[in-house]
Amino acid sequence: MDTNLVSSLIPDNRAFKRASSKLAALFSATQHRLPTTIGKKVLLLAAIGGGAFSLVRFIKTKKNNKQSALVLDIKDKDKDQPKKKNVTRVDAVFFRRLAKIVKICIPSMRSKEFLSLLYLTALLFARTMLSVSIAEIAGKNAQNLVARKWKEMGEGVLKFALVSVPASFVNSSLKYETDMLALRFRKRLSEYVHKEYLEGVNFYKASHLGGSDKIDNADQRVTSDIEQFCNSMSNLYTTLFKPVLDLVLFTRKLVVVMGWGSPLLMFGYFIVSGFLKKLIMPPFGRLTAKQSELEGNYRTVHQRLITNAEEIAFYDGSRKERQIINLSFGDIYNHTSYVSYLKCLVGIFDGFLVKYCASIVGYGCMVLPIYFGIRGSSGKDSTELTKDYIRNTQLMVALSQAIGQLVLLGNKITNMAGYTSRVSELLEMIKSIKERGTSQFTIVHEDEIPLSSANSPMISDKYDAAVDMSAWLQEWRRRSDELRAVKRSLYNNTVRQVSGGGTFVEGDYIKFEDVSIVSPEGKLLVSDLSFQVNPNSNVMITGPNGSGKSSLFRILGELWPLHCGTVIKPRKEDILFVPQKPYLVLGTLRDQIIYPHNAEDMKKFGVTDDDLQHLLTTVDPNGTILRQWSWDNRKDWNSAFSGGQKQRIAMARLFYHRPQFAILDECTSAVSDEVEDKIYNTCKVLGITLFTVSHRPQLRAHHDYQLLFDGRGKWEWTKINAAEDMKKPLSFK
Numbered sequence: 001m002d003t004n005l006v007s008s009l010i011p012d013n014r015a016f017k018r019a020s021s022k023l024a025a026l027f028s029a030t031q032h033r034l035p036t037t038i039g040k041k042v043l044l045l046a047a048i049g050g051g052a053f054s055l056v057r058f059i060k061t062k063k064n065n066k067q068s069a070l071v072l073d074i075k076d077k078d079k080d081q082p083k084k085k086n087v088t089r090v091d092a093v094f095f096r097r098l099a100k101i102v103k104i105c106i107p108s109m110r111s112k113e114f115l116s117l118l119y120l121t122a123l124l125f126a127r128t129m130l131s132v133s134i135a136e137i138a139g140k141n142a143q144n145l146v147a148r149k150w151k152e153m154g155e156g157v158l159k160f161a162l163v164s165v166p167a168s169f170v171n172s173s174l175k176y177e178t179d180m181l182a183l184r185f186r187k188r189l190s191e192y193v194h195k196e197y198l199e200g201v202n203f204y205k206a207s208h209l210g211g212s213d214k215i216d217n218a219d220q221r222v223t224s225d226i227e228q229f230c231n232s233m234s235n236l237y238t239t240l241f242k243p244v245l246d247l248v249l250f251t252r253k254l255v256v257v258m259g260w261g262s263p264l265l266m267f268g269y270f271i272v273s274g275f276l277k278k279l280i281m282p283p284f285g286r287l288t289a290k291q292s293e294l295e296g297n298y299r300t301v302h303q304r305l306i307t308n309a310e311e312i313a314f315y316d317g318s319r320k321e322r323q324i325i326n327l328s329f330g331d332i333y334n335h336t337s338y339v340s341y342l343k344c345l346v347g348i349f350d351g352f353l354v355k356y357c358a359s360i361v362g363y364g365c366m367v368l369p370i371y372f373g374i375r376g377s378s379g380k381d382s383t384e385l386t387k388d389y390i391r392n393t394q395l396m397v398a399l400s401q402a403i404g405q406l407v408l409l410g411n412k413i414t415n416m417a418g419y420t421s422r423v424s425e426l427l428e429m430i431k432s433i434k435e436r437g438t439s440q441f442t443i444v445h446e447d448e449i450p451l452s453s454a455n456s457p458m459i460s461d462k463y464d465a466a467v468d469m470s471a472w473l474q475e476w477r478r479r480s481d482e483l484r485a486v487k488r489s490l491y492n493n494t495v496r497q498v499s500g501g502g503t504f505v506e507g508d509y510i511k512f513e514d515v516s517i518v519s520p521e522g523k524l525l526v527s528d529l530s531f532q533v534n535p536n537s538n539v540m541i542t543g544p545n546g547s548g549k550s551s552l553f554r555i556l557g558e559l560w561p562l563h564c565g566t567v568i569k570p571r572k573e574d575i576l577f578v579p580q581k582p583y584l585v586l587g588t589l590r591d592q593i594i595y596p597h598n599a600e601d602m603k604k605f606g607v608t609d610d611d612l613q614h615l616l617t618t619v620d621p622n623g624t625i626l627r628q629w630s631w632d633n634r635k636d637w638n639s640a641f642s643g644g645q646k647q648r649i650a651m652a653r654l655f656y657h658r659p660q661f662a663i664l665d666e667c668t669s670a671v672s673d674e675v676e677d678k679i680y681n682t683c684k685v686l687g688i689t690l691f692t693v694s695h696r697p698q699l700r701a702h703h704d705y706q707l708l709f710d711g712r713g714k715w716e717w718t719k720i721n722a723a724e725d726m727k728k729p730l731s732f733k
């Protein structure tokens, strides 16, 4: 502020005059330190450079954000479904939805939440009253100080100390009550959602039945989104109530001491700046909802990793899963940096218009009546003017803060619109599921199947259905032999950390020497196991439930430590595990076959979609999969495929990788005997040596040896005589 203007307001105060002239001297010294022209140039360059840098960053951030939205579509979402309406604006829909949720959070006037709201209101009211009285005391103290009235000054300080006790209590209680209100809202809303979501089989329908009722990231919505919504609602009440109350009280006070002119000027200013702000405001509601969705995706991919940890570990799928998780996090990173940047831009605007410009207008409002000597200021002495000045400054600052907070409230409300839409969608979808409960699914006729399915590779021009399959499989075997070295380069397994007391040795065959299988809980499942499997001699493993069949593979796959003995086995990438529970990765139909490879790996190996089609047709001759989906289709494959289709996909994956050894852990139980025979014959043609866990005697026909566990630690290794043993039960001798 102009120091001369201040001095003129307080003409008798010499100390103040001295201080202000020192300040003015300091100011002018700083101004003259740089030659003016150079200083201006430097400032101009800095401003242009800063502006250009900000612009480039803004464009870059915006571009990144767009790319991520295009590339990172990794959600378990059916793209063929029509888009759900997603309203995240602050409009009538928002207020309607908000009113519905508020009704759930505050069910009655006698509810805890309503009482909590009343208490919070009383605290807010008390805080404003205390602020007004602190402003009065501060003004009086300043007056007494300037007038050197030490006794009154002492009383003033004492009053200040007395007021500070309830002020501290009120401030801390306000924070506590706001948090508690949010927690109470969350309890109500969560319990309501739990009741609806877990009623009957709603949770199943919500996550497994497709269509517009399908809830994506239900867990994220129920846990995080509800919490965020309740926090923002509780905070909104506090931040809305305070400025409104301040506005009324401080305006009243100001009108008494300064008349209507100054407050009206202040209001006018904020109405204009509020309008300007609305013009430039980015769609923060939609961006907040998007942020929650991305956080939900990120949570989902981590959750999938935990749920399917064993299957992924068996497939050695960490590389692919890392890509998926990084992609999902990258999406969050890009989006968050874009939103932060927009917030920064809006913050610059807010700071300029709402804080600094408002202060300038405030000073104008305060100084002009004194300057022109209106409202009785002309006859006042310096102590009176100092008192007025300090009191009016505090009132004006409080008023401008109150109006500023109301203008800034727009940011909070748009943010809240995002959470409101996420929570409302959840409630609306659950309601729709409940209402649809007994309705039937609509039959879609062949000619109504969407275009993407009509493009399915089954009718692709390139695919030659009449090709001689056994010749094609021989050719595939030759090609995959050539590719083995390239595939090996994908994994860096030469140095392996082996935990436990036993030894792993690399070899061209599988051999167990005096190996005991011990469970993580220390239970001895099989003791001193010794056998050898050479290439092209298949082994069948049988035994009662829980006898340690899968555990044998956990050791072979190095998921469990080797307790004792020696295991000789080929490199990790030469053994493929096909677990009991077929694992389906997030991604396209193509990704399901080539897992844990990705599309780039497949291209690198020279494998085409037609090759994949041949492989899939081997296990799915009627085309139950390819007639429905094309290679680029993305689905929630766990729900989309039937049990048998999942197993067929797992087998096509086995043929794609064509390892030297394959471990089949009861993974053909859901396909017909005919398809099962076909699968085993194809493995023979491709030269895959099998290790099969099965309880079905007829599978002996495809195996050379049998390893039998008795469930009490004993085992038996026998040569299979298919003709004799076919009908024998699979029991210990």
Ligand SMILES: Nc1ncnc2c1ncn2[C@@H]1O[C@H](COP(=O)(O)OP(=O)(O)OP(=O)(O)O)[C@@H](O)[C@H]1O
Pocket (backbone or CB within 6 Å): 519, 520, 521, 525, 543, 544, 545, 546, 547, 548, 549, 550, 551, 552
């Ligand atoms: N992660 C684990 N922690 C503790 N115990 C485990 C774990 N995994 C398996 N077990 C135990 O090890 C034992 C053998 O399990 P395994 O899965 O090898 O049985 P299985 O012979 O394959 O049975 P099934 O025929 O039912 O598949 C079981 O008693 C099981 O409870």
